[in-house]
Amino acid sequence: MSLLLIQHGTVVDGRGAAPYASDVLVRGGAIEAVGPGLTPPEGARIINATGKLITPGFINMHSHADCSAAMYPNMESTLGQGITTEFAGHCGLGVAPVGKDWLYMFPEKKAFTQVMPEPAGGINPYHAYIVPTDRLRAPFERAYGETLDWSSYGEFLGHLRRVGTGANLAVVAGHAQIRLQAMGSDYRRAATEEELRSMEAALDEAMDGGALGLSLGLDYEPGLFADQAELLRLMKKVAARNGLVTAHTRSRRHDSYNHPQNFLDGLKEFLSLGRESGARIHVSHIQSGYEVTPAHDGLIRAAVEETLSELERARSGGVDVTWDVIPKYAFGPFHYPQAASMFQPYVEACGGCKAFSAALTIASYRKRISDEIRAGNHASKGVFTRFDPKGDPDWDTRQKFTRAARNEVVGKTICQAAEGKDSLDFLLDLLTEDPYAALIPLGRRPEHTPDRDAFAARPEAAIGLDTWTFDYDAALSAGDMPLECGAPATYAGMTVFLETERNKGEPIQATVQKLTGNAARALGLEDHGVVAPGKAADLLVLDWAHFSAEEDLADPRRGAKGLDYVLVGGQVAVDHASHTHVRSGAILARSASGQASRKEDAK
Incomplete structure (x- = not known):
């Protein structure tokens, strides 16, 4: 059992309270006491946090870590920026269920391309690349030294529990894989009654296994082709189990890439489905309701306010809805830096x-x-x-x-x-x-994003990065091919956000709340996101005076400077940039109330 006392630090509690001087005592996987002058128990490890901040571990509110955690269970890129919980499975994507077919998620490139080569020059993420799952099992083990031994969603989470994960995972099951297993490659149509029943059964199995609910990706195949009846039926199934539905909402009309629509139309569709189904819903990577061309800051801010007003109107009508925003320097998981x-x-x-x-x-x-x-x-x-x-x-x-x-x-x-x-x-x-020589597309790293900045400035904001999880020696590319290693935010998204907000003069307690307490409340993670007795011992010790994201756009595979300790489940996962690989993460499972809790350890 872990027994550890962090002494003489300054607690930033995740609830927005002013920082205060305190010790924190950790026993097992929980915080036992918080207060000044705590007496060290016999045998306790002492961490001297003089001049340091003690904060909750960060929660990445929009993650695709589930797509790569089986290949990189140490999750170094996650822990190295202070993330202790990845809320993953978004945009309808995921690596389960995969009983028949496997929809390419891209981090598994070294295995997948042994079965199906990528198109010349790489992929288009809006296209579907599908292979029989059984054809992928042997290449997966050859490429990663890990077994692809699951078919159902519950088996996938069971696999992660057996091998262990560096950080916690809270997951929603992706609609895309569920739909693919029911319909096969013939998915560019409405589902039959038999196929809908198959989807419902797969969703039940996923939630029985530990998924918190369902995610939708309504701009991606095969979810693009789901009609309202299908979405409503699945969302009602989630609502009946007090689960959560997240959505990458439509930016194009149902069934067609050729008819774009503004973000507000897609948002209204999702809010209407939330209202009719009764499900708790979460809007992924929120955007301003309208595209403003040419760009005009005042009109963009007005579009943001209209988007937020639409959410408030839905709440007034009984819809339980939350949202996250991706900061301007996080631009999705793909990165081709050379x-x-x-x-x-x-x-x-x-x-x-x-x-x-x-x-x-x-x-x-x-x-x-x-x-x-x-x-x-x-x-x-x-x-x-x-x-x-x-x-x-x-x-x-x-x-x-x-x-x-x-x-x-x-x-x-x-x-x-x-x-x-x-x-x-x-x-x-x-x-x-x-x-x-290395470069970056400015469209993937915009300097001026008044819409995202306005959402991120809201006190209720929760921050997502839209990233996978990797180890620092990982790459999707091989040999002397141009480097593919995941976007810079994969390694430094949270720490760049902290550094940026500090440079703007934002209070540290407000910034930390957006990375911790706000996200925990949106997810119902009652035991996470705060520094308080009885809560999960997912904690950071930050050397704030020397804190730096150390971001390198040409090769971002490194952790933050000044992140002295990362604790996951009360165990030290990072010690002054040294990863212990203790794999003390957990799959945050659902309780009967629909809340998530750390009751099922990863190991």
């Missing part, structure tokens, strides 16, 4: 970045790929690795260098760095000299 990624199929054909760089010295090869790209015939089919100078003449204004052997180009767009030279020629010249 300039060579813009030429991905060509790099693959050459055999790697160095070989591609060498090939560019051959005039005929360089001319061939340059001519192809200028003609609009880039070999990539992937949305993240393709550019088209013919159709998009401003392509070179939206990529900023983050690392290069030519230091003078760092911080500049391709166009700026070219200094009047043809931008494609300049980029090929640079890659000839420096095959590992």
Whole structure:
């Protein structure tokens, strides 16, 4: 049993109260006492927190950690930024149930591509890539040294409990996999009665196994094709069990990618389903209700207020609804930080970045790929690795260098760095000299986001990062291919948020509340998100004077500076940047009341 006394710290309790000097005594997995001058019990480990903050562990309110935790159960990227609970399974996605077919979730790339190669240049996350699950089991073990030994959702959570997880997981079951198992690849239609019953049974099994409810991803296949009757029926099933339904709401009309709609229409659809079903609902990664073009800060803020007013009207009508927001520097899980990624199929054909760089010295090869790209015939089919100078003449204004052997180009767009030279020629010249030059698309890292900033500033805000979980030596890429390692927020999202709010002069107690207490209340995690006697001993000790996210956009695989200790379930998971790999996380299971609790340890 863990016995630990944190002495002489400053507690930021997660409820918004002013920080205060205190000790914290931990016994087992719970906080036993909070107060100044606590007497150390015999045999207790002492942590000196003089000049340090003691806070609840952070809760990532929009996570896809369930998609990668089976491959990376130590969850270093999670713990290294102070996250002790991942609320995961969103956007209808997930890796269970998978009794028949497996819908590609992308972190399992090294296994999946042994069965089905990706399209040239990578994937489009709005498309569905499906293989028989049994074909994936052996490649999964070869790639990760872990067994893919589950089919149902309950079996998946059982697997995580057996192997252990570094952090806690609270999960909702993804509608996409449930729908796929019921309908197979013939899902571009309404479900039959038999298929609906199959979905209901799978949802029941998932909630019996520990899922808190259901997630919807209404812009993604196969959930895109679900009609109102299907969604309502499943949401009523969740409501009957006092569960929670989360949604990536529609930005396009039902059944079609070709008819965009504004966010408010999708929000109203979800609120109406919440009202009719009686389910508790949660809006994932909230946005302003309308797209404002050209951008105008005043109109954008008005759109934010209209969105919040719509939520308040729904609450007044009896809908139990909460929401989270993704900060501006978190842009989804995908990240292709090297300039060579813009030429991905060509790099693959050459055999790697160095070989591609060498090939560019051959005039005929360089001319061939340059001519192809200028003609609009880039070999990539992937949305993240393709550019088209013919159709998009401003392509070179939206990529900023983050690392290069030519230091003078760092911080500049391709166009700026070219200094009047043809931008494609300049980029090929640079890659000839420096095959590992790094850049980031400005659209994936916007400098100005008044809508997200307005939501994040709300006192009731809960923060999500839209990320997977990895270890620091993990990568989706292999060999000398352009690096794929997960977005920077995968490793530093929460700590960048803390650092940003500190630099703005926001009170530390308000910022910590958005990362802890607000999220815990939205989820009904009564034992989490606060520093108080009887609560879960998921705690952080922060050296606030030296705290820094240490973010590196070119290779973000590192933890925060000044995060002295991370405790999960009362055990030290991180000790001054050293990961103990104790795997003391839990699957936060549902109680009869629908609340989540730490009653089922991961091990």
